[in-house]
Amino acid sequence: MTLYFLDFVLLVIGIYALVAKRHVVKKILGVAIMEYSVNFFLILIGFREAGVAPILTKDMDMATFIKTAVDPLPQALVLTSIVIGLGTLALMVSIAIRLYERYGTFDMHEINRLRG
Amino acid sequence: METIIILHIILVFMIIGSIITVEIKNMLSAVISVGAVGFALSLAFLFLEAPDIAITQVIVEVLALVILIRATINVDNVAIEKREHILSDRTALIFVGMILVFAWFAFRSLPPFGEPSMRVSQYYLTHGLREVGATNFVTSVILDYRGYDTLGEAIVLFTSISGSFAILRRLKKEQHKDFLRIDREH
Numbered sequence: 001m002t003l004y005f006l007d008f009v010l011l012v013i014g015i016y017a018l019v020a021k022r023h024v025v026k027k028i029l030g031v032a033i034m035e036y037s038v039n040f041f042l043i044l045i046g047f048r049e050a051g052v053a054p055i056l057t058k059d060m061d062m063a064t065f066i067k068t069a070v071d072p073l074p075q076a077l078v079l080t081s082i083v084i085g086l087g088t089l090a091l092m093v094s095i096a097i098r099l100y101e102r103y104g105t106f107d108m109h110e111i112n113r114l115r116g
Numbered sequence: 117m118e119t120i121i122i123l124h125i126i127l128v129f130m131i132i133g134s135i136i137t138v139e140i141k142n143m144l145s146a147v148i149s150v151g152a153v154g155f156a157l158s159l160a161f162l163f164l165e166a167p168d169i170a171i172t173q174v175i176v177e178v179l180a181l182v183i184l185i186r187a188t189i190n191v192d193n194v195a196i197e198k199r200e201h202i203l204s205d206r207t208a209l210i211f212v213g214m215i216l217v218f219a220w221f222a223f224r225s226l227p228p229f230g231e232p233s234m235r236v237s238q239y240y241l242t243h244g245l246r247e248v249g250a251t252n253f254v255t256s257v258i259l260d261y262r263g264y265d266t267l268g269e270a271i272v273l274f275t276s277i278s279g280s281f282a283i284l285r286r287l288k289k290e291q292h293k294d295f296l297r298i299d300r301e302h
Contacts, residue, residue, distance in 0.1 A: 016212050083172065
């Protein structure tokens with residue numbers, strides 16, 4: 001419960017950076033922090049007390065493995081989500097670099113003022 | 117029990133790191149501290165019994181740091197100081213606090229930590245070895261049971277990479293002059 005809440009604090013810090021900061025790269029970093037928090041939350045939900053990783057080795061018994069393994073489904077989906085996060089980060093950074101080339105600043109308000 | 121304490125410590129470290137990221141003036145330091153947050157996240161994945169994700173997180177974090185440093189290394193390195201309205205920051209903080217209060221009530225309906233509801237995953241764990249033949253069940257979910265999701269992930273990745281290539285492609289000289297036409301003295 002407190003773990004969920006602390007993780008949510010992380011998400012909220014990301015939202016704050018996205019809303020209140022004017023620097024474009026700070027906004028991108030806020031999105032990255034939100035992404036970390038969501039991935040961590042999904043893994044936290046799938047954790048099992050005193051669990052083992054969902055990898056079967058030779059000396060394991062199948063019945064106890066089924067009872068103790070942590071949830072493999074959120075792990076698999078978070079694996080894809082992390083990689084997608086890298087792709088979107090690259091896209092955002094390239095847009096930011098082009099914005100800097102065109103306007104000469106990273107300030108969001110300045111860019112809004114200079115449009116045309 | 118120790119796992120929970122260690123996870124609390126890592127989470128507090130991540131929160132401190134992200135506050136530094138948001139509030140520090142120098143952009144390069146902000147990027148580096150977000151990297152520290154990412155590596156702490158990978159450590160937390162190890163303690164949560166998710167080794168595949170920990171490895172992926174480390175690799176992705178290194179690549180993301182390289183990309184972000186490329187964005188900040190050649191340009192003015194200082195965060196924007198002036199804010200025209202102190203009220204906008206305060207409003208954002210108030211709304212963020214309200215989100216936190218509502219979340220505290222919403223978390224009561226979640227299953228308690230350490231007892232996941234594994235309705236679908238129980239099937240994967242029981243039948244995965246016979247039906248797929250992989251001893252790593254994360255792999256069997258990615259590549260067999262949820263194979264179409266992985267295909268969609270590849271499509272998203274391809275789209276975003278081709279998008280950033282289209283944005284960052286080298287323009288012809290005339291086009292480039294047009295592109296940079298907006299003067300800075302406005």
